[in-house]
Amino acid sequence: MKHAPIPIRTVAATAVAAVGLLAGHAAAQSMADVQKAAQARGLSTADLLAAAKTYTPSGMKDEFVIFSSGGHSGQVHVIGVPSMRLIRTIAVFTPEPWQGWGYGVGNDVLAQGNVAGKPNLWGDTHHPALSETKGDYDGEWLFINDKINARVAVIDLRDFETKQILKNPLTVSNHGLCVTPDTEYVIESSQYGVPLGWEYATMDQYKEKHRGSVIFWKFDRKKGRVIPEESFAMELPPYWQDLVDAGKLASDGFVFINSLNTEMATGGVQDKKPPFEAGVSRNATDFLHIIDWRKAEAVFRAGGAKEQSGFPVISIETSIAEGLLHLTPEPRSPHGVDIAPKGDFIVVSGKLDPHVTVYSFEKVKRAIANKTYSGSDEYGIPILDFDAVVEARVEVGLGPLHTQFGNDGYAYTSLFLDSAVARWTLGGEYGKGTPEPDWTLVHKTPVQYNVGHIGAVHGDTVNPLGRYLISFNKWSVDRFLHPGPLLAQNFQLIDISGQGANMPVIYDMPIGFGEPHYAQIIRADILKPWSIYPEIGWDPHKQQIDPMAPKKGMERVTRDGSTVEVWMSVVRSQFNPDHVKVKQGDTVIWRMTNIERAVDAVHGFAVPAYNIAVSLEPGETVTIEFIADTPGVFPFYCSEFCSALHLEMMGYLMVEPN
Amino acid sequence: MSLGFIERIIGPRVSPEEAWKRSLRYGTPGFLLLFARILLLVSLFLPYWHMELQAPQYPSGLHMTAYLNHLTGDVVEIDGLNHYIGMRSLYEAAQIEREVGVFIMILFVVLLELAAYIHSRWAVLLVAPVIFFPVVFLVDLQLWMRHFGLNLDPDAPLSNSIKPFVPTALGRGGIGQFVTIATPGIGLYLATAASIVLVAALYFHRRAYLPLVRQQAAANERST
Structure with a gap:
């Protein structure tokens, strides 16, 4: 697609309009003033256009809101879009004096997160999950995981305050977090293999004693709390389960978890064994876990789970016998497993493979029904034949990590090594939305630098809204002043309202509070927060x-x-x-x-x-x-x-x- | 004798046939009195007075609304601010007036009801208090504001910078960083409209019944 150069006159007029909003009745300003100011600061036409798209004068409110994980800060950060202004930090796992969190208020909630009876007063928040109704954000609740100590927090979006912290009773560290389409469950997947329930086992016993797991935390929307007594877990092989996403629409009732270290490497570099980074990446493929959670729920309710550390756990044997769990190969060491808006495709990005791999849920269902297996893993879990379930592989670039969806048939995948965000076309019913052929790379926008997750507006729901995508970059290197050797990270706002190669970076926001991972972006008018508490007392x-x-x-x-x-x-x-x-x-x-x-x-x-x-x-x-x-x-x-x-x-x- | 006195007060009666024949003449005062009663009854449910306070830190202003029997709006907030200058709580102002307001209004309605049956000059006595009610309301309001404004607590935090003052019951004023704008409410407008209707009612009352009163007086004179 060709784009006509944007005439400076239009740009300047837009900028004048934007500035005019701020100045209100200020003295007459002309386009010449805008040009002069732009020249003085060395701003290009593209810069002025970006400014007009993002500059938010005093009193103008943002159209969208980011709920960003706060990484090491253990908190959640609330940021307006497109202004990229930090509006609020929500104290979660870490005491925060402004909100009094841990200094007089919230002490009981923080104590719920005690680990083995001891306060652990920080968190490593990774993946926020907004509550959903029919697969779209409803703006009522927010959940976030703490990777370091396998905890999950429940935040009430009426007052932006943490109400509950859940300590995973089985495992030590977690990674993925998502909700089911009506927030029946908050799903927490484990990360590193450990003996479940805080047992001790040596590394030689890794395959026998260590396990992965996934917890289905039952959420009671009326009470605003997870009810642990109605929650259950599933035992998984000691692969390092990673991100998790719940099926929706076509794939409602299923949940997908990817994994790495299906090699079950145990490190030991001091004993001349391959270090984790090599051992974990040896195989060409790892396993996508496909779980029928509605069936699992029925098995749990029928008493099919066994108590472990006081928590009901469905064993691998039961999962196999009841057909709850299937595996299928996925490109090695993947990060994102992301379900397309209609629930029909599952997009996996293996960060050591230049492709995104797209599975068809229709084919998955058929393969399960027909038992189209290519074998089973060491634990006897059936492996669905890769060729029977794969729909497409799209070469997007180096280090694909995480995928979000636009409103018009485009998907976006972050490329860590290429330091770029790829735009590519979906096929199937989404294909008609884009001028390009199905399943093809359209464009790569460089980002500064090394993007991890990306977030688009409602970009992981049944109703993605397009407009903006944010690249949550790990490094900023030369983007901001150096505040000593610990540098800010960089949230880059990308305008995705155009098609083809038109997806420019339009704003950089320094993040100086820890390393954020995932963030979700919601339409601001869906949120209905209180301005004051409803009654005195x-x-x-x-x-x-x-x-x-x-x-x-x-x-x-x-x-x-x-x-x-x-x-x-x-x-x-x-x-x-x-x-x-x-x-x-x-x-x-x-x-x-x-x-x-x-x-x-x-x-x-x-x-x-x-x-x-x-x-x-x-x-x-x-x-x-x-x-x-x-x-x-x-x-x-x-x-x-x-x-x-x-x-x-x-x-x-x-x-x-x- | 006492019967004569009551007769003098209620004035001459008009036969139903006569009233029917000249319905405009005899019906108008009664209709206007009824209309005034409706206006007053409706005004019971409507605000009588508004006060808006404007200041930079209150972008949408502070608003207080007085009904005949209660105050609404940002009264607590305004009270909170007033404590800095040592003004008493607005809830303490005109307590009796607010307590009896509804009953006064019901009394007015009864008075007007009675006035419709009285065809002598005594009707004026029943209607006059209602006519003057809006003025009395505003005078009372101004007296309270004067009382509150002039009796500030000398130990209040801002007593050095804000001296006693007289706020105005209607119109613009200012205190500290606040601009105050006091305006009549729709209820007060209705009560004022009722006053005008009542003056008209008295005019038509006089036109209808004065000739009858005179006739009656003349007849009485002849009989004695």
Whole structure:
């Protein structure tokens, strides 16, 4: 496809229009001013066009929202598109003082994530999964995994707060996370093979004792919680299960997990054995796991699972006998397994193979029905014949990692080694949307540099919206100022609204908080967050009124033996009471309510020496408990600039020595 | 004698045949009184007064609306701000008025109902309080605002910079970074419309019944 050069006049006019929105009634500005400013900064026509597409003047709101994994930060980051402005960080696995997370609020939720009874106060968040209804994002809940300690968090998108953390009782580290099309289950796949249930086994016993697993966490939308008692797991071979995606529409009821290290390499480089990187990559193919989860659910409900570490697990033998699990070869060491919007194709990118491999679910079903096996693996799991299930192989470039879908028949695959994003055409019913022939590479847009995941707007749902794709790049090298040797990573916004080779990078956003992995992009108007809590005295953890919440006129300090209870109201610009006297060693139960109803009237409650920092959003009530073991006079204060008299919003905690 | 007194108050009666024959003449005052009653009853459910406060940090402003019997809108927020200048809570203002507002209005309706049966000048006495009601409402409002504005807590945080002042019941004012805009509500407009209707009603009342009263007086004089 040929593109006419874009006349500078049009570009400048667009830029003027954009600038005009900001300036409002500012003095008359002309195209000449735009050209002058552009020349002074060395901006090209393409730059000005990109600016016009992304520049978001004060007060203009973003059309889309990214929920990005926060990598090492253990958090989730919320970013607007196309402005690429960070709107909010949601504290998840890591304490975060601004939100008070772990310093007075959320301590119980964080404690749910204790590992072997010990707090592990960071996370490695990889794959967010927005809740879905009929296979599309509904904007109500967000789930995210923590790879390092195999945990899953549940975030309520009414208040963008973490409500539950689940510790995987079987395995040590996880990787994939997805939801079923109506969020019946949150599916967590394990990563590295270990003996299930925290047993000990030597590396010689890898094949016998180590296992992979997948947990189906039952989500109760009404309660807003995963119900562990209704959840179950499946035992898998000790391959390193990786990403997971649930089937939808045509493939509803199935889930697909890819894997690496089907070689079952155990390393041992110090003993002159091949290091993991070589051992794990020896075979030309690994195994795509195909699981019939509805059948598995029925087996679990019929009592077909065995207890392991107090958790119901369907054994490999049962899976084979009941026909729950099939394998099929996939290009080695794959990352993404991504289901096309209609659920009919399964796209696997093997990062050491230049192709994406596309499987037809129709053929998978037929092969299962006809038992078209090419054999079975060491554990007896039937392997579907590759040629019987494959639909197409598209050569896209080096290091294909992860695929997203557009709205018009294009698929996009990240190329780690090529440092590019490939646009290629799907076949089947999608083929008519694109001018190019089916199953062909159309274009590669270079990205800076080394992309991991990519995310398109609703790009993994039944209803992809196109428009924008973001390349979540691992390296930025020369893109930003160097803040010392630890460099920011780079989120690059790509305009995919055009066809063919028209998919330019239009914005770079530095990410200086850890290495994000996957991120999902949702239409902003689907989200229905609260601006204030619904009523005064709201307990965000229970999402209901706390009958014990102090209200205006109920302020008091009471003592019962060595327990002191404080009932405090918080409003601009005072704490009431503002004197709290206790004796050293007293147990202090401090209840406080922000009785404000104004949007943005947030107060903090920060106490020195006691490691307390609480955020009280309008209406919120919080109860903290501590032992007043350090005597002294402690000025506590509001840590949000809440009003002109914010500095005066303070009080004294007086701990009388024994 | 007392019967004569009551007769004097309720005034001359018109026979149904006469009233039917000259329905416009005798029907108009009654119809207008009925119309005023409807206006007042409807106004019970509508706002009487609005106050908008504009400031940079409140992009959509703060709004307060007074009904005859309650306050709505951002009253808590406005109260919260007012505490900085030491103004008492707006909920403390005109408490009695808000408590009796509905009953006053019902009383007015009863008065107008009675006025429709009284064909003497005494009807004026029943209608007049209703006619003056909107003015009384605004005067009362202004007195309360004056009382609140002039009696600020001298120990309030901003007592040094904000001196006592008299807010206006209608129109634009200013306090601190706020511009205040007070406007009548649709309920007050309806009550005012009722006043105008009532003046008209009295005019037609007089036109219809004054000749009868005079006739009656003349007849009485002749009989004595």
